[in-house]
Amino acid sequence: MTPTVSIIVPVYNAQKHLNRCIDSILNQEYTDFELLLVNDGSKDSSGAICDSYAAKDSRIRVIHKENSGVSDTRNLAIDQACGTYLQFLDSDDWITPDATKLFVRAAKEHGCDLVISDFYRVVGERLSQKGDIEEDDVMTQEEFASHMMENPADFYYGVLWNKLYRRAIIEQHHLRMDVTISWCEDFMFNLEYIRHAETIYALQAPIYYYVKTKGSLASQGASISNTIKMKMMVFEYYNNFYKHVFDEGDYEKNRLQIYRFLVDAAGDGMIPPAILPGSKKVGEELTTKISAEAIAGEGILMDVYRNRKLLEHYLETAARKNGLTVIESSLLLCISQPHQITVRSELADFANISRNTLSLTLQKLTARGLIKVEDVRVADLRTATVPKADCAENPAGSQAGRRIAKPRRRQMKITLLPAADSILADLAAAQNDYDHTRFAGFSEEELIQYAHLSEKIKENIQNVLG
DSSP states (O other): OOOSEEEEEEESSOTTTHHHHHHHHHTOSOOOEEEEEEEESOSSSHHHHHHHHHTTOTTEEEEEEOOOOHHHHHHHHHHHOOSSEEEEOOTTOEEOTTHHHHHHHHHHHHTOSEEEEEEEEEETTEEEEEOOOOOOSEEEHHHHHHHHHHSTTOHHHHOSTTEEEEHHHHHHTTOOOOTTOSSSHHHHHHHHHHTTOOEEEEEEEEEEEEOOOOOOTTTTTOOHHHHHHHHHHHHHHHHHHHHHHSOHHHHHHHHHHHHHHHHHTSSSSSOOOOOOTTOEETTTTOOOOOOHHHHHOOSHHHHHHHHHHHHHHHHHHHHHHHTOOHHHHHHHHHHTSSSOOOSHHHHHHHHTSOHHHHHHHHHHHHHTTSEEEEEEEEEEOSSOBOOHHHHHHOTTSOSTTOBOOEEEEEEEEEEEOGGGHHHHHHHHHHHHHHHHHHTTTOOHHHHHHHHHHHHHHHHHHHHHHO
């Protein structure tokens, strides 16, 4: 069966980190892929590591070849790829468990030719999130080109590994890496690809961990004359790209901005960004902590724990994409439910957080412009009655035992604002993923019976607690 995605990993002397890279691919939630490991004449044990993985997983194909460089290695893999889409990794990097799923979902839901994502820049034990496009919608070729023009030498646009490509476009137009250059070859490939891509989608979720530090052109042994020659060649590609995408009037209007590429790339160009303010320690970006013992345990409390952690696992994707914590995402989900809870203590209990955490989280969501919180005071007529003695002393009152209003109690009115709409769509996707995992392998008859039994359980519980 033809796989949906071909994942391509060039391998050269990567034994130190290769296991981490391959494991992150094999642990993907999305499983309909083939993995092409292309050993580019490694002198260490990289080739043997690739072969050992291939012996255990039929989705893996290993190609051994003489050393000829990363561009030629990628070209060979593209020649042999079978998937509808192509995804690239470098052998010393790794991806989040939902990376391929999010790529494919975006490509299919939006019918786009290219998906580009945020990523994590890793330096030692620290990481920071990197992205450039905040537009959460499908872009035309011209709109994407306008974004790229603002940061022409940005790493986000230049590399292969934070993108998903449609293989049919690559084959139709015979697109390959230029093996004659050793600087910005990825970027030149992207420019050629985008010329044929009609629609593009920017995925704000960071799904790739970039740790590789490329050396400068000088450190690669390139002479000054060759360096200048290569940079001018890349600029010519870049300039021609905009002549193709823009009409003559738009090109002339933006020509100075286009030429800014020469300034931005004057140093070494396409250098990976340094750690940014607000960086975190590696691992802190994943806020869902899981006890392996509890996940495997038996009993009612273990069942509750498993379900909660599974939901948090999928909410984390929405949280990463939208710059929220899992708690913030979970509370938004609670607020969006059909029957809103208006008492703070009850909402905190429902969301499984403390009153203090609830107040702080509501403040943060309000500051983001996602919700509006209003205090409402209402009369509580539920239980208060007038004793008989009081009625006798107050003939004007009604008969003994009549209900009276207690002091007003504090409630909330929470309104979801338009800025939350896109996040709510992501939360809905998280719920779908949650259900898909829970009911994987169920037949239609089993699903119907489960729904029937769940309703009976709900009624039984309501009879006691309602």
